[in-house]
Amino acid sequence: MEASETRNAPDRAIDAEAVAAVRAWARRDRRALTVMGGLAGVVIVNTFLQTRLNDWQGLFYDALERRDAASFVNELLHFLALAGMLLVLVVSQTWLVERLKIALRRIITDDLLDLWLVPKRAYLLAFAGEVGANPDQRIQDDARRIAELTADLGTSLLQAILLLLTFVGVLWGLSRQVGFPVGGEVLYVPGSMVWCAVAFSAFGSGLAWLIGRPLVRSNAERYEREAELRLALVRVEESAEGITLYGGEADERRTLARHFEAVTDAMGRLARQVANLTWATSGYGWLALVVPVIAAAPGYFSGTLTLGGLMMVVGAFNQVQSSLRWLVDNAPRLADWMATLQRILALRGALVKPAGRNGGRGHIRIEETEDPSLVLDHLELSLPGGTAGLAGAPVETVTPGEHVLIVGDPNAGKSMAFLALAGLWTLGSGTIRMPPRSRCLFLPERPYLPVGRLAAALAYPREPEEFEAAGLAAALDVVGLGHLAARLAEEGRWSRILPLDEQQVLAFARAMLHKPDWLFLDDAMSALDEEQIRRLHATLARHLPNTAVVGTGRKPDGSGFFERIVRIRRLT
Secondary structure: OHHHHHHHHHHHHHHHHHHHHHHHHHOOOHHHHHHHHHHHHHHHHHHHHHHHHHHHHHHHHHHHHHOOHHHHHHHHHHHHHHHHHHHHHHHHHHHHHHHHHHHHHHHHHHHHHHHHOOOOHHHHHHHHHHHHOOHHHHHHHHHHHHHHHHHHHHHHHHHHHHHHHHHHHHHHHHHHHOEEEEOOEEEEOOOHHHHHHHHHHHHHHHHHHHHHOHHHHHHHHHHHHHHHHHHHHHHHHHOHHHHHHHOOHHHHHHHHHHHHHHHHHHHHHHHHHHHHHHHHHHHHHHHHHHHHHHHHHHHHHHOOOOHHHHHHHHHHHHHHHHHHOHHHHOHHHHHHHHHHHHHHHHHHHHHHOOOOOOOOOOEOEEEEOOOOOEEEEEEEEEEOOEEEEEEOOOEEEEOOOOEEEEEOOOOOOHHHHHHHHOOOOOEEEEEEEEOOHHHEEEEOOOOOOOOEEHHHHHHOOOOHHHOOHHHHHHHHHHOOOHHHHHHOOOEEOHHHHOOHHHHHHHHHHHHHHHOOOEEEEEOOOOOOOHHHHHHHHHHHHHHOOOOEEEEEEOOOOOOOOOOEEEEEEEOO
16 A cells, blocks of 8 residues: 555645646636637537538438439538638637637746746756756746647647537437348437447547557657757857867767757657557548448448438537547647646746755755844855865854955865855755845856846846946946946847956946945956956955955955955865
8 A cells, every 4th residue: 555655646746736836827817718718619609510510411412312403502502601600710719729829828937937036946946856957948848838739639628528518419319310220120229329439439549548658758758858958059059169169079069969869769769659659540540431431321221311311420420439539639749748747847846845955964044134244153064075164163253344255175165155145055054144135245256147238237136227327337447347338238148248357347346336235255256367356355445345245265365355264174
């Protein structure tokens, strides 16, 4: 019993996450419900007209059998009217399905973006394992695919259900006309054509499901391999300069070839399984052309069924069995839908409950207080292969306006200490009591510069319109980037346009603009020479005299800017 419960636990988790996701999505956009209502109305009217078309077939072929030209022409006119109305409905249904795809994609994408871009969540997602490796691909491509498949499959399923409910009664009534000659008598089996349609569809559906089950995993594997290839291509595009300088094109080509080989292997397995499924679906489709005629033929040859009646029986049979064989027709797309849904739910689950933060190794407690000081109380960091802590007093306090430098060996965990202060690294023990984040600014070694106007990169994360143009130019000038003032309105990828030293200086211009009470630096001047560092330190002291600065570095600098040195060292 325990083993069974263990195996079923992931399924129950997925089901619970699916229910939670659907509830969240249903609350987001009422426009989708409006489109769905209109679509349901169109499908209902379409189903009604399909029954009229089936009745028309009987009258049309009976007129042909009687060689009644007047009735033949009259039924042609009726057909034109029916075809015109059905054409309008088909076009309307197509348009509404496309609108539903847009509405569903908006709901799912907005939900994932809102969960992804909350404080710290995008960073912590990287610790969620494979599910956190390619959130961009899942949000962009998987959300599009799940919206399109849901709209298409949902509409076709609704149509199949309505056609089944409508035509099963029609076919049951027509079965009274299908007699089977037995020993000189004519035997009528109640609902004979309905049972035949059910048995035929059950056989096809069961066979398709049995053969098509592996497609779910194969589709999921293909999407994973595609995502890895996409990530590798993006990495090469972003690192083109370094690859070129090292002459590493051949090595990168081999790496990309391995990723692409994994994609083609996954596609090959998927192709074999689709081919196997095609044996069942196509064979079933060909049999569907003759099975209803064969089943109703005894009634036609015994004279209990006219040619028009035979065509009505065949038409109703096809509608019933096509509704019942919905699973057969959509087996590959259902497998695709299930694989994509699992990927979306896995990402959403990782975003709702970020995983991998503590790893069972303890948790650093971070408290935001109104106390004006920063307190590191028995802080210990859990690092890969050991732990690190502050060398000296068990409690370190940084007061407003103080300049403190945390130094240590390359493997001592300086950057992890910076991340812990930012609330991004929580593995370890102890407590960090710090001022509200709104009063802090964190500058990593490689600053983030969004694509767009230089003014936006300078003002980030605030809007450049919140500052006067003269203020933006002055912030650049005071750190020695006055030559960029004329380019504030220029758009581009500034992380590529500017060299790393100017990117780092631009981050300090951002600090001049925001004027934080607390400024945290993680090797934020690593690309600068000593003269540039001294100038920036003097600028900080002159323009942000009340700002506390907590930095990390390999060794104390000679400028005298930092008043106190705190050492961090490996403990184990």
